[in-house]
Amino acid sequence: MMTALRSIVVWIPDWPVIAxxxxxxxPPGDPVAVVEKNVVVACSASARAEGVRRGQRRRDAQARxxxxxxxxxxxARDHRVFAPLVAxxxxxxxxxxxxxxxxxxxxxRGPARFYGGEDAAATVFREALGERGVADVRIGIADxxxxxEQAARATSPAQPVRTVPAGExxxxxxxxxxxxxxxxxxxxxxxxxxxxxxxxxxxxxxxxVRDRLGEHGVRLHGLAAGHDSRDVRPRTPPPELDREMxxxxxxxLADQVAFGMRVVAEEFxxxxxxxxxxxTELRVExxxxxxxxxxxxxxxxxxxxxAAVVDRVRWQLAESPMLSSGxxxxxxxxxxxxxxxxxxxxxxxxxxxxxxHHALSRVQAMLGHRGVLTPVVAGGRWLDERQVLVPWGxxxxxxxxxxxxxxxxxxxxLPATVFPAARLVEVCDADGDMVSVDLRGALSAPxxxxxxxxxxxxxxxxxxxxxxxxxxxxxxxxRVAHRFQVxxxxxCAWLLVCEAGDWTAEARYD
Numbered sequence: 001m002m003t004a005l006r007s008i009v010v011w012i013p014d015w016p017v018i019a020x021x022x023x024x025x026x027p028p029g030d031p032v033a034v035v036e037k038n039v040v041v042a043c044s045a046s047a048r049a050e051g052v053r054r055g056q057r058r059r060d061a062q063a064r065x066x067x068x069x070x071x072x073x074x075x076a077r078d079h080r081v082f083a084p085l086v087a088x089x090x091x092x093x094x095x096x097x098x099x100x101x102x103x104x105x106x107x108x109r110g111p112a113r114f115y116g117g118e119d120a121a122a123t124v125f126r127e128a129l130g131e132r133g134v135a136d137v138r139i140g141i142a143d144x145x146x147x148x149e150q151a152a153r154a155t156s157p158a159q160p161v162r163t164v165p166a167g168e169x170x171x172x173x174x175x176x177x178x179x180x181x182x183x184x185x186x187x188x189x190x191x192x193x194x195x196x197x198x199x200x201x202x203x204x205x206x207x208x209v210r211d212r213l214g215e216h217g218v219r220l221h222g223l224a225a226g227h228d229s230r231d232v233r234p235r236t237p238p239p240e241l242d243r244e245m246x247x248x249x250x251x252x253l254a255d256q257v258a259f260g261m262r263v264v265a266e267e268f269x270x271x272x273x274x275x276x277x278x279x280t281e282l283r284v285e286x287x288x289x290x291x292x293x294x295x296x297x298x299x300x301x302x303x304x305x306x307a308a309v310v311d312r313v314r315w316q317l318a319e320s321p322m323l324s325s326g327x328x329x330x331x332x333x334x335x336x337x338x339x340x341x342x343x344x345x346x347x348x349x350x351x352x353x354x355x356x357h358h359a360l361s362r363v364q365a366m367l368g369h370r371g372v373l374t375p376v377v378a379g380g381r382w383l384d385e386r387q388v389l390v391p392w393g394x395x396x397x398x399x400x401x402x403x404x405x406x407x408x409x410x411x412x413x414l415p416a417t418v419f420p421a422a423r424l425v426e427v428c429d430a431d432g433d434m435v436s437v438d439l440r441g442a443l444s445a446p447x448x449x450x451x452x453x454x455x456x457x458x459x460x461x462x463x464x465x466x467x468x469x470x471x472x473x474x475x476x477x478x479r480v481a482h483r484f485q486v487x488x489x490x491x492c493a494w495l496l497v498c499e500a501g502d503w504t505a506e507a508r509y510d
Contacts, residue, residue: 006108009148015102016042019081036073095234105145143169144228169226174199198224242333250289250326254317265309278303281335288325383418408468415507422504426451457488
């Protein structure tokens with residue numbers, strides 16, 4: 001077997017949770033679980049303290065911790081947030097390979113020579129990521145990336161660096177479970193044979209393994225024995241597309257900033273063209289001489305050109321009341337790019353309709369940032385929570401994730417008209433008494449009359465009730481209501497809510 005080269009693996013535990021916290025405003029200490037196919041793949045320390053574990057089913061995690069926040073796995077977010085940290089490691093040592101988000105490897109020889117040893121290099125990498133706000137960084141050093149990864153996972157907060165001496169990989173791996181080979185079928189087969197550890201698998205004759213499992217099995221057999229034939233394959237760093245403009249002395253007029261940005265914007269677009277890329281989302285950062293900052297992400301239905309970039313800078317200057325002093329720095333960066341040959345406008349669907357975008361942008365420039373709003377679907381159980389208006393050109397990201405499970409939310413088809421404020425109504429039975437719903441969800445009598453704003457209507461059909469229960473464990477914020485769908489004698493369908501004896505109209509089916 002070929003002797004594996006010394007490797008350093010940098011691992012950030014529970015990276016999907018950390019990536020979520022770094023990109024979104026997650027209150028510290030809130031229990032969070034990231035799930036994929038209804039299985040927990042990562043969880044926060046507070047969730048782990050209440051019994052949530054990797055590999056649990058989602059319902060089991062919720063049973064252990066009722067207030068746990070369930071978040072769907074997002075590989076794009078994980079890699080996007082991890083990229084700056086990889087760049088920080090590359091600043092200290094080149095040729096880094098991303099094994100997956102939150103885990104990267106590099107050859108140990110170069111950094112060890114430069115920094116005076118493998119442990120010294122590991123300390124440098126931990127400090128580099130610590131400067132980027134990552135407190136828990138684990139590092140494993142061993143013969144080959146596989147053994148180094150297992151060494152990193154064998155660390156603890158008190159001892160964040162684990163070094164396996166050269167030639168001792170097999171002894172280190174021997175007691176570990178065969179499930180670490182990430183081959184469920186092989187693990188199941190070996191379990192039937194009574195082999196549960198990497199050492200037991202490594203002790204099997206190689207020829208017998210080849211006859212039964214082929215070359216793939218031989219490779220896993222080599223990994224179990226500490227012979228990792230893979231070498232670290234460094235990534236090609238992405239091109240630098242960001243552009244900055246410093247003003248010395250700072251300028252105070254928007255036209256001065258826009259004039260100074262023209263050349264930089266043209267260089268920015270030219271760089272994208274040279275790489276056959278187009279920019280569909282643009283991040284603009286403004287900084288004043290007093291350290292005030294303004295940052296926005298602008299969308300575009302087609303692609304940005306130099307003039308559009310300058311316009312975004314000018315409008316952001318006009319809309320930023322915090323910019324009370326001269327502008328010292330402007331930075332533009334592509335937040336999202338697409339291949340030039342395959343790019344398709346995503347907002348209106350046609351290049352000619354960019355006139356709509358420019359017209360709305362001009363109106364926004366005259367009326368202010370929130371003068372033109374567009375709807376975004378958010379998560380929630382109530383319809384008024386699910387419709388969120390965001391300023392034109394802003395990224396449509398809702399605070400409440402619509403992909404999360406929302407028990408009690410209304411299924412499709414949804415009503416076309418949602419009232420911004422619920423309208424009070426009266427629902428009466430045949431005797432003229434107000435219909436009520438008891439604790440078990442039973443009606444006091446069938447509803448026959450509906451009164452909206454003093455307009456009485458006969459109810460010709462109805463369905464319900466469907467309970468909506470929120471925070472039942474929280475006496476202060478507990479909410480219990482029941483939904484109904486009714487059709488009146490004018491063929492108008494309503495979505496009604498009965499809560500604490502009061503009736504309101506939540507929406508209308510038009």
